[in-house]
Structure formats: structure tokens, C-alpha cells
Amino acid sequence: MITTVVTRVRDRASATPRAVALRAKRLGIWQEVTWSEYWDQAELVGHALLALGVDPGDRVAVHSENRREWLYADIGAVAVRATTVGLYPTSPASEVAYLLSHSGARVLVAEDQEQVDKVLAVLDALPDLEHVVYLEPRGIRSRYTDPRLVSWDDFLALGARHREDHPGAVARRVREAEPDDVVTLVYTSGTTGPPKGAMLTAANVEFAVAATTGGAFASPAASPRDVTLSYLPLCHVAERVFTTWLSAAAGIQVHFAESIETVQANLREVQPTILFGVPRIWEKVLAAVTVGTSNASPVKRVTTRFWLRVADRVGAELVRNGGRHTTATRLRYAVGWVCCYRALKTRIGMRHVRYAASGAAPISPEVLRFFMGIGVPVHEVYGMTENSGVATGNRPGRVRLGTVGEPQAGVELRIDGDGEIQTRHPGVFAGYWRDEEATRRALTGDGWLRTGDVGEWVDGTHVRITDRMKDIIITAGGKNVAPSEVENALKASPYVKEAVVLGDRRPYLVALIGIEPDTVGHWAGRRGITYTTYRDLAEKDEVRELVDGVVREVNERFAAVEQVKKFRMLPKELEHEDGELTATQKVKRSALAKAYGELVEDMYLGGGRS
Numbered sequence: 001m002i003t004t005v006v007t008r009v010r011d012r013a014s015a016t017p018r019a020v021a022l023r024a025k026r027l028g029i030w031q032e033v034t035w036s037e038y039w040d041q042a043e044l045v046g047h048a049l050l051a052l053g054v055d056p057g058d059r060v061a062v063h064s065e066n067r068r069e070w071l072y073a074d075i076g077a078v079a080v081r082a083t084t085v086g087l088y089p090t091s092p093a094s095e096v097a098y099l100l101s102h103s104g105a106r107v108l109v110a111e112d113q114e115q116v117d118k119v120l121a122v123l124d125a126l127p128d129l130e131h132v133v134y135l136e137p138r139g140i141r142s143r144y145t146d147p148r149l150v151s152w153d154d155f156l157a158l159g160a161r162h163r164e165d166h167p168g169a170v171a172r173r174v175r176e177a178e179p180d181d182v183v184t185l186v187y188t189s190g191t192t193g194p195p196k197g198a199m200l201t202a203a204n205v206e207f208a209v210a211a212t213t214g215g216a217f218a219s220p221a222a223s224p225r226d227v228t229l230s231y232l233p234l235c236h237v238a239e240r241v242f243t244t245w246l247s248a249a250a251g252i253q254v255h256f257a258e259s260i261e262t263v264q265a266n267l268r269e270v271q272p273t274i275l276f277g278v279p280r281i282w283e284k285v286l287a288a289v290t291v292g293t294s295n296a297s298p299v300k301r302v303t304t305r306f307w308l309r310v311a312d313r314v315g316a317e318l319v320r321n322g323g324r325h326t327t328a329t330r331l332r333y334a335v336g337w338v339c340c341y342r343a344l345k346t347r348i349g350m351r352h353v354r355y356a357a358s359g360a361a362p363i364s365p366e367v368l369r370f371f372m373g374i375g376v377p378v379h380e381v382y383g384m385t386e387n388s389g390v391a392t393g394n395r396p397g398r399v400r401l402g403t404v405g406e407p408q409a410g411v412e413l414r415i416d417g418d419g420e421i422q423t424r425h426p427g428v429f430a431g432y433w434r435d436e437e438a439t440r441r442a443l444t445g446d447g448w449l450r451t452g453d454v455g456e457w458v459d460g461t462h463v464r465i466t467d468r469m470k471d472i473i474i475t476a477g478g479k480n481v482a483p484s485e486v487e488n489a490l491k492a493s494p495y496v497k498e499a500v501v502l503g504d505r506r507p508y509l510v511a512l513i514g515i516e517p518d519t520v521g522h523w524a525g526r527r528g529i530t531y532t533t534y535r536d537l538a539e540k541d542e543v544r545e546l547v548d549g550v551v552r553e554v555n556e557r558f559a560a561v562e563q564v565k566k567f568r569m570l571p572k573e574l575e576h577e578d579g580e581l582t583a584t585q586k587v588k589r590s591a592l593a594k595a596y597g598e599l600v601e602d603m604y605l606g607g608g609r610s
Contacts, residue, residue: 001175004202005183005209006042006079008248010174013039019224021247024068024256030269033068035251038075041068041156045076046170048159052107052131056081056173059103059185063087063096063119064111066230066256069135069152071244073109074184074234078202080173084184085197086235089115090576095195097122103185103197103433104128109152112136120146179203185433186237186385189582197433198385200237207427208241208388209249211408224251226273227352229266231257232281237389238360242276264288267349275356279363282378283491285348286370287519290494292347294522307340308374315373319365323372323379323399333375341374350376357381357393361586362465362484364492365401372399380404382465386442387449388427392463403462413463414448420469421455422448454482471589476507479561483509486554486562493550494519498574500587501564502600509563510603512596513547514538514570520546538569566603570596 001007012021017036024031033041049060060077062084064070074084085103087096089111096118100108106128110116116134123129123146132148133155134140141151150158162169181202187195213222228247232239247254252274257266264285267275293304314329314336325333333341345351356378358368363380371378377396382404383389391413394405407413412424428449431439442450454472455465467482474480483501490499490513498514515538524531524543531537547569555563574580579591593600 002177002179002202003206004078004174004177005205005245005248006075006174006177008209009035009042009075010039012248012251016224016251019251020253021251022068022071022254022256025258030255038068038071041072042075042079043170044156044159044163045072046079046159046173047162047166048155049077049080049082049107050166050169050173051158051162054080054082054106056176057083057182058107059083059085059105061085061087061100061103061105061108062235063089063091063108063115064135065089065259066232066234066239066243067111067135068256069109070234071254074244075248078183079170081177081181083182083199086184086186086233086240088233088235088576091118092577093118093121097125098194099187100126100129102194103187107131107133109133109135113139116140116144116149120144123148177202179206180430182430184240186235186240188385189586196435196438199430199433200385200388201430204388204427204429205245207410207425208390209245211390211410211427212241212246213249222246222250222252222274224253226250226252227255227270228252228274228276229255229257229263229270229272229349231260231263231266232276232278236360237385238276238278238383241389242274264349268347269349271346271349271352273352273354275350275353277356277358278360279358279367279488279491280361282358282363282367282371283497286367287494287516289344289348291519291522294526304340304344307336310336311341311373312369313373315369315371318372319369319399319401322397323377323394324397337375344374345376353377355379355396359383359389359404362488364488366489366492368401382463384451386429386451387423387425388429390425390427391421391423391451394462400458400462403458403464405463406461407463412448415455415457415463418469419454419456419466421451421453421463421465423451424448473501473504473509475503475509475561476505477561481509481562486511486558486564489554489557490550490564493554495523495546496550498570498587500589500592502589502593506604508565509561510600511551511564511567512570512592512599513551513567514574515543515547517573534573535571538571544569568596568599568603 013035018034020032021035021038022033060082062070062073077084085105087099133150135152137151179202182199183202184200185197187197230243243254255270257263310332314333317329353376358378359381368378379394381393383391390408392405392407410425414422424447452469453465454467454469455463458464467484472480473483486501487499490496495516497516500512501509503509517534529542551564
């Protein structure tokens with residue numbers, strides 16, 4: 001019998017049945033789930049799926065926010081050799097229809113009435129979908145009559161009856177598991193077209209587990225003493241690594257955030273030791289610190305700003321030393337810890353963080369330097385769905401800011417003649433579901449994964465990503481420009497939330513810029529500038545001047561061909577539901593250029609910087 005994420009949960013339940021595996025809030029109180037309870041619920045799900053006739057290879061979809069039942073459904077489905085398919089909670093009905101239809105899911109676990117309504121609206125287009133299990137009965141049980149609907153409680157009761165009648169059925173499926181079993185379909189974000197379902201096998205997952213539990217990146221290695229907060233969508237491969245796979249392997253205690261809106265409050269409550277975040281999360285925390293400092297009393301504001309300047313110098317020295325302290329930085333930080341950093345880190349929920357990672361998109365080095373300076377060791381890492389999230393990472397004491405680190409153990413990495421990063425290792429996916437042509441494009445004949453990212457070696461050890469191949473801008477003068485570097489520099493400002501640089505086949509670069517409403521709103525309030533909506537605030541002359549200053553400052557760091565000559569303010573916050581962002585908050589560049597085509601053309605026809 002092979003080792004899988006399922007056997008890891010089962011074995012941990014056997015070895016430490018009373019140890020806490022999961023925590024989630026109910027009615028404002030953290031409720032604990034032991035490893036024994038975790039496995040019992042997952043096993044019940046497995047039996048329920050068997051009772052519904054789920055066969056090996058069948059797809060079981062989950063459409064929910066992060067919560068305990070997500071993991072029960074995931075582990076239970078894999079236990080009976082089914083394939084889990086995650087749907088983003090924010091996915092509109094049209095995307096739900098595509099993902100369920102394309103995957104051919106037979107069973108859907110939906111969180112509440114909102115998600116049930118989405119699937120009911122497209123049910124006629126889903127002939128493979130036989131059962132919809134809903135977690136929250138409010139608004140559903142008494143109003144909906146579709147025979148395919150079944151409550152979570154009834155679903156588990158079905159599993160209990162099946163376990164009583166067939167006590168060894170799930171265990172047999174677990175024993176029959178093979179390394180090439182497809183345990184999950186992870187759909188890519190679809191920035192340039194319909195999402196593709198990457199098939200990750202049991203062997204892929206085990207390689208990812210080995211890469212994240214060996215202690216090379218978090219030292220000492222992760223253990224049951226560690227605590228983490230689960231808040232990014234579980235259908236994203238990175239969150240699955242930290243919440244499900246790493247937890248099962250190392251026994252980390254997982255806390256589920258109440259919602260994405262309460263993440264900062266939940267961080268303060270939980271005070272995790274291991275934390276993963278996409279760049280937008282780290283940028284948002286930095287913006288909150290900026291606002292909080294400005295709102296402080298005069299004495300506290302002056303004191304905090306002084307110690308943040310000290311932290312900036314400490315961070316700069318850490319950058320020069322690969323993340324290692326010198327005697328001088330230790331002394332400065334020790335005094336700063338007593339005077340400022342201890343309280344600041346407690347307030348942002350990171351007092352006990354011993355290892356933090358940023359991934360899934362590029363991040364500004366200035367943001368990382370801030371966190372390094374205040375004592376939060378954030379390491380930029382790199383991976384993608386198609387290689388199980390495993391490629392490179394900055395290691396403690398060997399950090400190179402501006403890079404995504406060194407290849408992880410067991411990872412082969414090369415940069416081909418076009419500058420494309422390619423990886424080869426046991427975590428490389430089995431291909432795209434029902435898309436042989438896309439699979440052929442993604443993999444070379446000898447098993448190398450074409451990542452689509454352009455990169456270069458730094459000092460022969462670390463990898464620097466310059467951009468996505470498809471996003472490289474070639475100006476009318478024939479110059480190649482990587483827009484992400486300029487965009488990240490702009491987004492390092494606490495006043496800028498989104499920056500999209502355009503200019504392919506054009507005479508110069510332009511940008512669409514979205515403000516950070518909280519920070520800019522606070523800035524405006526302190527100056528007596530009144531406003532009503534996001535658009536009203538963004539259109540204020542004073543705000544345009546503020547952003548113009550940011551653009552001018554950033555331009556000074558780049559060559560003339562890389563400078564933003566003109567910009568326009570986005571009139572609204574970008575939304576996944578509007579097709580402007582992927583579910584992982586990546587900008588759909590082509591969709592944005594089309595939606596705001598008039599603004600773009602105006603920058604090439606009109607005059608003035610803004």
C-alpha cells in the first residue's frame with residue numbers, strides 16, 4: 001500500500017487521536033477537531049460516496065469557502081480513489097457551469113444557498129452531475145425540491161449506514177490506491193482563455209509533501225507545534241499544500257479564517273507560526289500599517305515612524321546579508337522589539353511567525369524588505385499548479401531579494417534559449433484533463449514543464465523571474481519590456497492597489513492604475529477632501545496628483561523605454577465577478593485592455609500625463 005495524504009491523516013488519527021488537527025469558529029467561539037474526529041468525518045464521506053455509486057476516477061467537486069467540510073470532502077473523495085475538483089467561492093454561475101461540465105463531476109458539495117443557486121441555474125447543462133450536497137441548510141431545505149439536493153447531515157447519515165453494512169469498503173479502496181491515481185483537478189486561473197484542469201496524482205502530492213516538510217525552508221521542520229491560518233481558496237494549489245498536505249504530513253494545527261474580510265482579525269487571534277500569502281495580502285498588511293501609523297496620537301506616530309525607519313535600515317542590511325543578522329542589526333532590532341516591533345507584530349497577527357512565504361505572483365522587493373526589517377521572515381517562493389507548487393524558494397539565511405530563490409531538493413530547473421524557465425521533477429503534473437493538445441504544448445518530449453515564465457540566473461544559484469512570456473511588451477521601437485517589474489514598483493506604494501502597464505507595439509508605455517481605497521481615503525480625509533464613492537475619490541485632482549508623484553518616483557528607477565509616460569485612473573475596483581481578475585486576484589491583462597480600451601486609446605491620442 002502506498003503512502004498518500006489519506007493514509008497520513010488516517011495514521012495520524014491512530015497515533016495521536018486526541019491531538020488537535022483543525023480549529024474553526026462557530027458562533028464566535030473556536031471549535032476544535034481532533035485527528036480522530038477529522039479521519040472519522042472523512043471516512044464517513046468516503047462511505048457516503050460509495051453509497052452513491054462513486055467509482056475510482058469519478059470527480060467530486062467542492063464549491064465552498066475554506067472550512068472543515070472542505071477537507072472532509074477532499075480526503076474522503078481521495079480515500080475512495082475519486083478525484084477532487086475545487087471551485088472558487090467567487091466563481092459566477094457561468095464559470096461554475098464550465099468547470100462542472102468540463103470535469104464531468106458526479107457529486108458537488110456546495111456551501112450554502114448562494115452556491116446552490118449558481119448550480120441550479122445551470123443544472124440543465126450538467127448531465128453528469130447527479131447529486132448536490134449542501135452544507136448550510138438555511139434557505140434551502142424548505143424551499144427547494146430538486147431530488148438531487150441532499151443535506152450534509154443526511155449525506156453523513158448515508159455514510160454511517162454504509163459503513164455499518166460495509167465496514168471495510170473505504171479501507172479496501174485506500175489499499176488499492178496507485179501512485180498515478182489523479183487525486184485532484186486544479187483548474188488554472190484562465191488569464192488567457194478557459195481554465196484548464198491540471199491533473200495532480202498521488203505521486204505528485206507526495207513529492208510536494210517531501211519538498212515542504214524536509215526542513216530546508218522552515219527550520220526546524222514543521223511539526224504539530226506549528227499553527228497556520230487557512231484563508232486563501234483551497235482550490236488553489238498553494239493553499240492546498242499548506243492547509244491539507246503539509247498539515248497531514250507534519251501535524252500542523254490549521255485554523256480556518258471566518259472569511260477573507262476577517263483575515264487580519266483572525267491573524268491577531270491565531271498568531272500563526274507558519275504563514276503563506278499572495279502578494280496582495282502582504283501589500284494590504286503594509287497599507288494597514290501605514291494607515292494605523294497615520295491615525296496614531298502625535299507622540300506614537302513620531303515614535304512609530306522613527307522605529308520603522310530603523311527597521312528599514314535593518315531590512316536593508318538583512319538584504320545585503322542574505323537575510324542573516326549582523327551584531328549591529330541584532331542590537332538595533334532588540335531595542336526596536338521592546339519599543340515598537342513586538343506590539344506591531346502582535347497587532348498584525350505575526351508575532352510568532354517563524355516562516356512566511358509569498359508566492360503565486362511577483363511581489364515588490366520593497367514590501368519584503370519592510371517585513372524583514374520588523375522581524376517577519378517572508379521568503380519569496382515559486383511554483384505553479386502544473387508542478388504541484390514546487391520549483392524554487394528563498395531559504396533562511398540565503399535570501400536574494402528580487403529572486404524566487406533556489407531550486408528545491410529534487411527539482412531540475414533550466415532556462416532555455418528564449419529565456420523560459422522549465423522544470424522537471426516527480427511533482428510535474430500528469431497533463432490537462434481532456435486536453436491533449438494543451439498537454440503537448442506544456443511538456444517537452446523528455447518531460448520538462450514549460451512554465452511560460454521568463455527568467456534568469458542570479459549568481460548561478462538563484463532564479464529571477466522577469467515576466468510571463470505572453471506579457472512581455474515589445475514597443476514600436478523594438479524594445480522588450482517586462483511590465484511586471486514596473487507594475488510591482490508602482491504597487492509598492494501604499495496608495496496603489498492595481499497597476500497594469502500596457503504598450504505592446506506602441507511608441508511608449510502607459511498604465512491603468514487603481515488606488516488603494518483605505519489608504520487613499522485616509523489620506524484624503526486628513527486633508528479635508530470629501531468624497532462619496534471609489535470613483536469620486538479616484539477622480540479627485542488631488543488624488544491624481546498623488547498618483548502622479550508615485551509614477552514620477554518610480555520612473556526615476558527605470559530606463560526611458562521602461563518609463564510610464566501617461567496613466568489613467570481605473571474608475572472602479574477590479575472584480576473576479578466582472579471578468580477583470582482571476583479567482584487568485586491576477587489581472588486579466590487582455591480583458592482589462594479591452595474593457596478600458598477608450599482610456600488606453602486616449603493616452604495615445606490625448607495629451608498630458610494623467
